[in-house]
Amino acid sequence: MNVQLNKQPADNLAQALRTFNESTIKLQQAYDVLQLKFGALNRKLEETNRELSSKVIEISEIKEYLNSILQSVTNGVIAVNLNDEITAFNKAAEQITHLNREEVIGRPFSEVFETDFGADFKGASEAAPRGTPCISCNMQVRGNYPFPVRESASLTRDGSGKVTGAVKVFEDLTELRELEEQARRQDRLAALGQMAATVAHEIRNPLGGIEGFASLLARDFDEGDPRSKLVTKIQEGARSLNRVVNELLMFTRPMKLDFRKVDVANLVEGTLGFLSEEIKKSGIDVSKKLGSAGLKVLCDGEQLKRALFNIVLNAVQAMPHGGSLTIGCRKKSLSREARQMLGHTRNGRWLELSIKDSGPGIEENEIPRIFNPFYTTKEKGTGLGLAIAAKIIEAHRGQVTAHNSPRGGAVFVISLPFEGQ
Ligand SMILES: Nc1ncnc2c1ncn2[C@@H]1O[C@H](COP(=O)(O)OP(=O)(O)OP(=O)(O)O)[C@@H](O)[C@H]1O
Numbered sequence: 001m002n003v004q005l006n007k008q009p010a011d012n013l014a015q016a017l018r019t020f021n022e023s024t025i026k027l028q029q030a031y032d033v034l035q036l037k038f039g040a041l042n043r044k045l046e047e048t049n050r051e052l053s054s055k056v057i058e059i060s061e062i063k064e065y066l067n068s069i070l071q072s073v074t075n076g077v078i079a080v081n082l083n084d085e086i087t088a089f090n091k092a093a094e095q096i097t098h099l100n101r102e103e104v105i106g107r108p109f110s111e112v113f114e115t116d117f118g119a120d121f122k123g124a125s126e127a128a129p130r131g132t133p134c135i136s137c138n139m140q141v142r143g144n145y146p147f148p149v150r151e152s153a154s155l156t157r158d159g160s161g162k163v164t165g166a167v168k169v170f171e172d173l174t175e176l177r178e179l180e181e182q183a184r185r186q187d188r189l190a191a192l193g194q195m196a197a198t199v200a201h202e203i204r205n206p207l208g209g210i211e212g213f214a215s216l217l218a219r220d221f222d223e224g225d226p227r228s229k230l231v232t233k234i235q236e237g238a239r240s241l242n243r244v245v246n247e248l249l250m251f252t253r254p255m256k257l258d259f260r261k262v263d264v265a266n267l268v269e270g271t272l273g274f275l276s277e278e279i280k281k282s283g284i285d286v287s288k289k290l291g292s293a294g295l296k297v298l299c300d301g302e303q304l305k306r307a308l309f310n311i312v313l314n315a316v317q318a319m320p321h322g323g324s325l326t327i328g329c330r331k332k333s334l335s336r337e338a339r340q341m342l343g344h345t346r347n348g349r350w351l352e353l354s355i356k357d358s359g360p361g362i363e364e365n366e367i368p369r370i371f372n373p374f375y376t377t378k379e380k381g382t383g384l385g386l387a388i389a390a391k392i393i394e395a396h397r398g399q400v401t402a403h404n405s406p407r408g409g410a411v412f413v414i415s416l417p418f419e420g421q
């Protein structure tokens with residue numbers, strides 16, 4: 001009985017130990033499986049992490065790539081969101097509008113520009129057309145002059161087609177319009193020139209007679225004779241008429257140029273030298289920004305000096321009570337269209353000489369007329385100075401344009417083909 005009683009617990013214990021051992025083995029197996037699964041999961045996680053970070057790098061590379069495309073296109077690009085706030089403004093937009101990206105990003109388009117965006121996206125439905133056609137119009141930064149552009153605007157949408165804002169792509173047409181104006185001017189000048197040549201010819205002969213007879217008369221009068229004063233007046237009048245006739249003939253005759261390499265600084269110094277008296281008398285401050293030293297241009301130095309003289313003389317005359325005269329020089333590249341229009345297939349490099357004064361400027365709607373012969377607003381002007389300057393510059397296959405500076409005063413820009421370094 002006793003033996004029986006003792007055997008029972010021992011069996012139970014053995015059974016319990018077996019069960020325990022079995023459970024431990026099962027647990028160990030389950031643990032091993034779990035560890036295997038965990039390892040696999042860990043590897044998967046690492047892989048996903050790697051993929052994710054390479055995706056992030058890829059996305060930031062794509063973003064950078066798209067941004068560099070946006071920055072390097074030669075057309076201006078401006079994007080706005082649905083609140084009309086500017087969200088993108090590329091480099092070309094900065095150059096065309098003279099605004100900095102930092103100062104416009106986040107500001108409403110209508111606060112920065114006088115002109116409309118050109119895309120009606122407010123409340124635009126998903127079915128709204130994607131963009132407006134390319135049109136020529138004006139663009140205007142608030143507080144500045146408008147300038148001609150060719151532009152098109154489109155709505156921007158997210159992946160589901162919902163309108164998120166609009167983007168405008170535009171191209172500056174200022175240079176092209178100026179060239180068109182120059183072509184029109186040349187047509188007008190050709191007709192005027194022919195007429196002027198005939199008139200000059202007709203005046204020249206009788207004028208020679210008047211001058212000759214006046215000097216004969218002068219010899220007949222004593223010094224104190226009051227009539228000799230009248231003769232002097234006739235002689236003065238004939239001389240001034242002679243100057244006009246000579247200028248007219250110089251304007252109408254075909255121009256022969258003697259091309260040489262001329263130092264730009266010498267050209268400017270020589271011109272200012274002729275006018276040093278007037279500049280000093282009016283108390284004008286002259287500043288020269290001639291860029292790299294020793295810049296040389298292939299031209300007829302004497303003729304170009306004459307053109308520069310006429311333009312600088314006007315600037316000096318526009319500031320009788322003092323002011324500032326700035327003469328600048330820089331190298332620049334013309335746009336492809338501008339080159340085509342000028343018939344230049346060369347390297348497209350130009351030398352730009354600018355003459356800026358702080359006078360009253362030119363009346364805006366008179367600007368197209370100032371290069372016409374005989375256009376003058378001066379009591380004693382003949383109106384031939386700019387016509388001659390333009391003719392000389394055009395004979396160099398260059399161009400001259402005029403505009404008012406936003407800060408006041410007139411700016412004349414002479415562009416000449418430039419082959420040097
Ligand atoms: N820097 C300037 N600022 C303001 N107006 C100017 C300037 N340059 C030219 N103009 C305007 O253009 C007109 C034409 O100039 P242009 O040199 O051809 O003739 P002019 O100076 O009147 O006479 P001239 O034959 O004696 O030169 C001027 O009368 C003037 O109204």
Ligand SMILES: [Mg+2]
Binds near residue numbers: 310313314381385386
């Ligand atoms: Mg003049």
